[in-house]
Amino acid sequence: MTKQLETGIYNVRNVGRYIVQENALDFLPQILESRPDINIGSAIFIVDEFFQQDTDLVGRLPIRDVDSIFFVPTKDEPTTEYINALYSEVVSAGRRNRNIEAIVGIGGGTTLDTAKAVSNLLGNGGRAEDYQGWDLLTKPGVYKVGVPTISGTGAEATRTCVMTSKKTGLKLGMNSDFSLYDQLLLDPTLTKTVPREQYFFTGMDAYIHCAESLTGSYRNSIGDALSEKSLKLCQDVFMSDDMMTEECRAKLMVASYLGGCAIATSYVGIVHPFSAGLSVVLGLHHGVANCIALNGLKNFYGAAQEELVAMTEKQNVVIPQSVCSGLGGDDLDRLYDATIIHEKPLINALGSDFRDILTRDRVINLFSQM
Ligand code: NAD
Ligand code: ZN
Numbered sequence: 001m002t003k004q005l006e007t008g009i010y011n012v013r014n015v016g017r018y019i020v021q022e023n024a025l026d027f028l029p030q031i032l033e034s035r036p037d038i039n040i041g042s043a044i045f046i047v048d049e050f051f052q053q054d055t056d057l058v059g060r061l062p063i064r065d066v067d068s069i070f071f072v073p074t075k076d077e078p079t080t081e082y083i084n085a086l087y088s089e090v091v092s093a094g095r096r097n098r099n100i101e102a103i104v105g106i107g108g109g110t111t112l113d114t115a116k117a118v119s120n121l122l123g124n125g126g127r128a129e130d131y132q133g134w135d136l137l138t139k140p141g142v143y144k145v146g147v148p149t150i151s152g153t154g155a156e157a158t159r160t161c162v163m164t165s166k167k168t169g170l171k172l173g174m175n176s177d178f179s180l181y182d183q184l185l186l187d188p189t190l191t192k193t194v195p196r197e198q199y200f201f202t203g204m205d206a207y208i209h210c211a212e213s214l215t216g217s218y219r220n221s222i223g224d225a226l227s228e229k230s231l232k233l234c235q236d237v238f239m240s241d242d243m244m245t246e247e248c249r250a251k252l253m254v255a256s257y258l259g260g261c262a263i264a265t266s267y268v269g270i271v272h273p274f275s276a277g278l279s280v281v282l283g284l285h286h287g288v289a290n291c292i293a294l295n296g297l298k299n300f301y302g303a304a305q306e307e308l309v310a311m312t313e314k315q316n317v318v319i320p321q322s323v324c325s326g327l328g329g330d331d332l333d334r335l336y337d338a339t340i341i342h343e344k345p346l347i348n349a350l351g352s353d354f355r356d357i358l359t360r361d362r363v364i365n366l367f368s369q370m
Contacts, residue, residue, distance in 0.1 A: 042101065044070065046104065047105075051071070068093040076283070077109075080128040083114060105147065112156055114161070132165070135175065151253045154256050158180075188253045209227075210228070211294075211304040212349070217349075227266070230258040295308060
């Protein structure tokens with residue numbers, strides 16, 4: 001019997017609509033034109049900074065004089081401070097031009113989450129940090145279209161948009177049905193230009209989400225089915241001779257979407273809390289931090305860790321080692337605090353006595369092997 005979740009997600013909602021095929025991006029003009037208010041309003045395009053150079057993609061976007069485009073920096077993952085600043089610029093653009101009727105997010109997890117957060121703020125007002133938590137948004141945001149350009153996080157499919165407050169150090173998303181995209185364009189041709197290592201690390205996020213939720217104790221039968229399929233697609237991709245063929249990129253895009261749907265009905269486990277510790281203290285990005293964490297958690301995820309190693313060998317990717325060497329007292333405290341704070345995933349993996357298993361000494365010892 002599956003155990004129900006305690007976040008209030010009993011009645012699961014998925015994204016409104018999706019088109020999945022090569023060149024799905026070409027449907028964007030007709031998708032936007034079909035919106036009743038778009039002719040009297042404007043659209044905001046929120047695009048990964050990589051495409052500032054790739055004028056080909058920007059040239060294909062149906063941007064009119066009344067619309068605006070903003071490029072999202074990806075050196076750092078989204079902060080509440082950044083979201084608030086971008087939101088004010090978007091509001092100004094809306095005042096200058098016309099009422100904003102659509103947000104189009106094009107990019108990786110960073111950009112897709114940024115676009116969700118801006119849409120939510122346009123609908124609810126206030127500041128990003130007001131909505132970090134569960135079901136704090138009371139109104140829908142502006143209609144939003146998501147176009148992923150790298151696969152793995154599942155951000156295109158989930159009901160959250162992750163952000164960190166620099167002031168409080170809190171890394172928490174706006175978890176809400178209002179954070180779901182209304183429309184997705186899943187176009188595997190867009191991931192062709194992703195650098196190989198980045199492709200691997202972000203792609204493995206899908207694998208790790210599924211491996212964690214399938215070994216946890218909070219379960220959902222549809223979530224399990226989605227996770228199993230997503231995991232299988234990731235195995236096909238990362239154990240193939242070349243993970244970036246057209247076929248593999250198409251498979252990984254589906255794995256990412258399914259993994260996102262699955263995680264919306266379940267929880268991650270121990271890898272993500274350790275990964276969050278590495279991100280908060282060392283500033284490592286989510287994908288690579290996950291792989292470093294899984295690689296050091298052999299005692300908890302033996303089979304997945306072995307498979308990770310086999311995949312890195314097959315794809316000739318190197319997982320950074322000894323990233324915590326040289327860290328001292330304060331940093332070790334921060335690592336422990338930033339890990340142990342993730343109670344729900346840790347309970348999911350280890351039960352309510354997880355603090356007895358993950359003592360401070362053990363956590364520090366595990367980090368020292370990463
Ligand atoms: P990312 O969005 O930061 O992108 C990684 C890099 O790839 C960037 O340098 C970007 O410019 C580049 N890139 C993206 N598409 C490209 C393309 N087609 N060609 C060349 N370069 C390209 O990385 P990510 O791993 O997709 O996202 C990480 C973020 O997602 C984190 O902030 C994490 O917290 C968040 N996340 C969110 C959810 C969710 O449910 N909302 C789930 C997991 C992770
Ligand atoms: Zn993740």
